[in-house]
Amino acid sequence: MEVLALILAGGKGSRLDILSMRRSKPAMPFAGKFRIIDFTLSNCTQSNIYDIGILTQYLPLSLNEHIGSGKPWDLDRRDSSVTLLQPHNYWYLGTADAVLKNLEFIERRKPRYVLILSGDHIYKMDYRKMIKQHKETGARLTIATQPVPFEEVSRFGIMSVDDQDVIVDFKEKPKTSSSNLASMGIYLFDLDLLKEELLNVKRDDLDFGHHIIPHIIRETDHDVRAYRFTDYWQDVGTYDAYMETNLALTKDHVDLDLYDPTWKVFTKSEDLPPVKAGSNASIHNSLVSNGCVIEGTVINSVLSPGVRVGKGSVVKDSVVLNSVLISDNVTVQRSIIDKRCVIGRHAFIGFGDDFTANKEKPDLLSSGITVIEKGTMVPADIYIGRNCRIFRSADFPSKIIKSGSTLK
Incomplete structure (x- = not known):
């Protein structure tokens, strides 16, 4: 297998307050008939990535019922699989800690690359383009990025790049920054580098943004590249963002086309x-x-x-x-x-x-x-x-x- 996708779907979404009291953020309904995680799952299958692990934690029942065998996303075929990975001994304490606790699952799959995704963003993306750039540049780690308004840099991991899009600095949620190139929380690792970092960086609350990525950039000479994504991408983690992103879809002209037959969003329909x-x-x-x-x-x-x-x-x-x-x-x-x-x-x-x-x-x-x-x-x-x-x-x-x- 060339690519294993791991979707981080255990987030509480605390800023969604009473909407996330009984479900995780990726399980939140969106745009009428969809769930937030449907966008990431649909991106995977339409990018021909059919081996997927979903890391759940907070109130997983609603999400587990929604995903089931993965049939709506064509993940119930003989040569594809979707695996729900819940904590078995100890809670996941950080994004990288969640992956570390499932390292045995990753090794058994024997992928060449591991694509780590967030399950709580709204976007359409062909991951094959990012994988292609990763191979062509010889990078060991590629991070999907998008420019954000300078007044919002404190909400994101912000990176600085050179003229070849090599990442030379990375700061997680800085108060101010001279760069506005934000991490989308999408990481493509060579398997050996991912294993090396997970095993060598010692933190109980091991996190990609706070620990793994800064360590690779500052303490090693591995090639880390930015993949620039300029299409629609939205975090709906607050009441205002959730409301406005939903209502924007009712307008005559929308940035997110749910009716595009060339890139569909699949879901479990009632x-x-x-x-x-x-x-x-x-x-x-x-x-x-x-x-x-x-x-x-x-x-x-x-x-x-x-x-x-x-x-x-x-x-x-x-x-x-x-x-x-x-x-x-x-x-x-x-x-x-x-x-x-x-x-x-x-x-x-x-x-x-x-x-x-x-x-x-x-x-x-x-x-x-x-x-x-x-x-x-x-x-x-x-x-x-x-x-x-x-x-x-x-x-x-x-x-x-x-x-x-x-x-x-």
């Missing part, structure tokens, strides 16, 4: 009937998934499979996940409603012009998004303001929930 629009339904600039029944109005929103929108209800600028029931005469504005919620009649989610930041999590919710946890029952006639966090165990002390509130 067996649901077609969308049904009632006689008074109105749908504008929205993604509406299979099994939805629309009797009201949907504007600039993304609806996952099985959502019902009742008569006289309006859903606007919102993301509504699977099997949510929105009763009659409800208004939902700029909200994220997780799976299997029930919104009672005449409720108003995201009302008013008060944009007070969430009092418990002001750093996470300040732009007006209200979030409702999976399985929540919102009673009839309740008005919930903006920047609110509503847990499914919440009691509703009054008919009006002020902006910035958290109900547990």
